[in-house]
Amino acid sequence: MIGNQTGKPVNRVDGRLKVTGGAKYAAEFTAPNMAYGFVVNSKIAKGKIKSIDTSKALALDGVLEVFTHENRPGYVWGDKNYQDKDSPPGSPFRPLYDNEVQFSMQPIALVVAETYELARYGAILVEVEYENYSFDTDFEKNIKQAYIPEKYKSSKPPEPWGNPDEALANAAVKIEAEYSHPSEHHNPIEMHASLAIWEEGGKLTVYDKIQGVQNSQQYIANAFGMQQEDVHVISPFVGGAFGSGLRPQYQLFLAVLAARELKRPVKVVLTRQQMFSFGHRPKTVQKFALGADTDGKLKAVQHDAFGETSKFEDYSENVVIWPGVLYNCDNVKVSHKLVALDVYTPLDMRAPGGTTGIYGLECAIDELAYKAGVDPLEFRKMNYSEKDQNEGKPFSSKELRECYRQGAEKFGWEKRSLEPRSMKEGHNLIGWGFAQGAWEATQKQAAAKAVLTTDGKLTVSCATADIGTGTYTVMSQIAAETVGLPLEDVTFKLGDSSLPKSPLQGGSWTVSSVGSAVKLVCDKVREKLLQLAQQVANSPLANATLDDVNIEDGKISLKNDPAKAVTIKEALVQSQGKSIEENVSSEPVEGQQKYSPYAHSATFVEVKVDEDLGTVKVTRVVSAIAGGRIINPKTARSQILGGVVWGIGAAMEEETVMDNNLGRFMNHDLDKYHVPVNADVHDIEVIFVEEKDDHVNPLGAKGLGEIGIVSVAPAIANAIFHATGKRVRELPITLDKLL
Amino acid sequence: MRSFTYNKADDVAAAVQEVSANQEAKFIAGGTNLLDLMKIDVMKPRHLIDITHLALKTIEETEDGGLRLGALATNADTAYNEQVEKRYPLLSHAILAGATGQLRNMATDGGNLLQRTRCYYFYDTDTPCNKREPGSGCSAIKGYNRDLAILGTSEYCIATHPSDMAVALAALEAKIRVTGPDGDRVIPIAEFHRLPGDTPHIDSNLQPNEIITAIDLPAKGFANHYTYMKLRDRASYAFALVSVAAALEMDGDTIKEARIALGGVAHKPWRLPAAEAMLSDQKATKENFRMVAEAYLEGAKGYGHNDFKIELAKRAVVRALQQALEMEVKS
Ligand SMILES: Cc1cc2nc3c(=O)[nH]c(=O)nc-3n(C[C@H](O)[C@H](O)[C@H](O)COP(=O)(O)OP(=O)(O)OC[C@H]3O[C@@H](n4cnc5c(N)ncnc54)[C@H](O)[C@@H]3O)c2cc1C
């Protein structure tokens, strides 16, 4: 595709709506006669509700109903009916199912009232008596009971290859290290919210915060025993989600339940504190044993991960695939076990498994490089993987070497001395660190529809989401370019369950999957356009094939004689007032299975660490990305910047802390759960290296939502080591760990 | 949030009368702390007396050459006041190290002194907390206590006072002017906040029926050698793990007077005049600074997660005094 639209740093097409407040998020929708629900959450981590007294709440004038396990209506309660498209194996949580409490802050009642304030007041008045059971929330204590799940949610860890034990025993240089990554909560700015509108005849319209409207649609249909066609889910804008919106959350279920029972619209919005009452990135401990020869050739890798899950579902993510993706090593053995706790099930969070796995691996490799006395970047070059060893397949493309080169040059890496504590400025020790990363560039099945009306306006649609990543913009660009229209004449519609089928928005596959469908459907429109253009009287294109013409700037012209052209408007006249309408369903491209598609990153970091006080400042970050074709350099850069900022948070600030006396996450608000602020963020340089990929998908684009974060935290941790000589193997690296 | 009634007070006397008549009444100034706590049901006043219209917003010189900050002057107006910036830059810096621009525009000086602790459990009504619910127990002592106190704690509570401003006021020996049903009185800042003891639910010695009208700063402002150092888990918008207000009066390379107050370590700004006096007429050396730092942390006790604060506070005192010493003296 010759880029006349894609490849340009186009502003977000929805930018104006967003900055003027015109973009509506789930909690902002209203309906006539709407009531408000407020959730009551469990105080205890495990046990039974002995009694729940709602009389005081119900006595308030304006409180309509309090739903609990005692009075909830009997719908379909088989747990299969609660499975959604992102459910891990197990038995999903069913809100208000019975009197059992499975985790702290479990929703146990919904107070519905005429106003939000009243519902919130009513929630205070609900009195609950519990029977306490003993609970397991201490990860370290329970690691002894770690188990291999019957079924992995993620891909099964690859089988060992080579002879890792022997290779490790014989390796001249060895390290053993344990790395720990804490639980983290997603904390998008927008809180989870649902408005359910019950309509005459048993139909339901729902505004929901979700990363895939059709997931909510299917979930509601199954859980409430409804026909999918009777459930209409709308979600035009999502104020960040990072994975927290992959699964329908309990506020959706409760809003629908209340709306259905009360026969009036009900809105349920969670508070910031309640945002800590469901999925989170699992705490993950990783044990490494690595061996190399004295030159720094990697000889053996052993990587064992232990990830947190709940007692009712087996959540797992791809933590241990990274040695096979990132390194060339003949002897590798990995494992992934789960530690089940009395918590809500963990949930995919931006680069699930990659953020944790690559953090551990890239720090451990840094240790090994140091032990071998080899520059960490040199070490990566020496052990560069030319193929994905897990799958035994070549990469669809891999320009990571070019990332090394351009990143190192921009950063000034060659001036680095290997010695830790070798750079100092006043009280500050200066350190330079490196890490590399990868993220899978999958393509999923997706459908799209295109309608070109006779006035030359194109509308393309798919039930995908825009979680702030720029989907509206990028899809419009792809469509405008393919059909040859100016961007202003293209509208992209998403976030509506009645639109053509879409995968969940996650996994960095939206551009790849939905983008390919958009391209395909627009190619069909192109074909139709040429046919129409050929029907124009004395058409100069009468004998042209699609390959002979350019369609751009509203014109269809001969490539070898651009003066010979028919305008799109002229062509459309031939359709006699009928729009061109096309539908496609696009499958992953043929032959793709022969390749392993990954995006890659190389991150260079400078930190300044106050030697006495332990405070760390990340003064410079250079992140070089090989992500295939970049459809929009501006939104792409924003994705990487966001990834870097989050990486800073992961390295130094973020952690949800479990109080094991109470079985409760205790820092459950944004005062105490720290994410980076502007003052934490300094120079960030983003580089996209040229990468041509004919195998990954028809667009050659890899998706950038996750590759930006994976190598940032380890690069920072490695830079802190270089600055201080101290290896902190537990995130976040707060100042106390450096005193 | 519970429902409440609301009234605007016309003058100080009326405000005092109204609050005296109703045990469940509370003043509301900027509301940046009180409203947050009401929304999560930690504070439950049945009646709010809005004092934002009282004539307590001015910042003016006092007869003895000091400066009087009206209780309703905002944190922003105080920090950027010309007199404060010039004569009491320590205070200005401390205020600006706290919260955000938006919050400081709303927050008042009186309200700042009375903001409540940021202890995790105090904020979560589903957990035991003696400060919130006397007799329910302290979850923090054996629980998560990274942010909590290491000095002056009790077996009932180990919370800290979170204010930055109060730490500078302690170093400057400010006086709090209050009015109650029996008239006016002045409370030195050192006696304003309390240690938790067995009554951690009482934060200060201000009586429930008293109103703060002003904060008086003495003439001496230490504008030549001062530092407010705030150590925290991110570069801005976080409460202090440890903070130090340090001020020196120098005679050549000899210290005439030193003032040191610590924040983030106790239920009140931590100041030890006897330890400060160890520096009087001494040379300003790192060894002497470390000596006074050791004295400040004597008897400090960690509770696990916050053990690190003891050493951190010592190092912070030394660094803050060094910075105060080395700062370029403005003419
Ligand atoms: C997100 C956030 C971050 C913050 N970060 C910091 C920080 O880093 N450092 C810091 O120091 N502070 C910080 N703060 C706290 C902030 O400084 C206080 O909330 C503010 O100073 C309180 O002032 P106010 O006028 O809003 O008080 P209000 O909330 O109105 O009142 C607080 C209390 O004082 C009482 N009161 C108010 N005025 C008077 C008076 N004149 N006489 C008697 N009683 C009175 C009220 O009854 C109430 O009990 C932060 C606050 C927030 C919300």
Ligand code: SF4
């Ligand atoms: S330290 Fe004080 S405020 Fe915190 S839980 Fe204990 S009693 Fe409550």
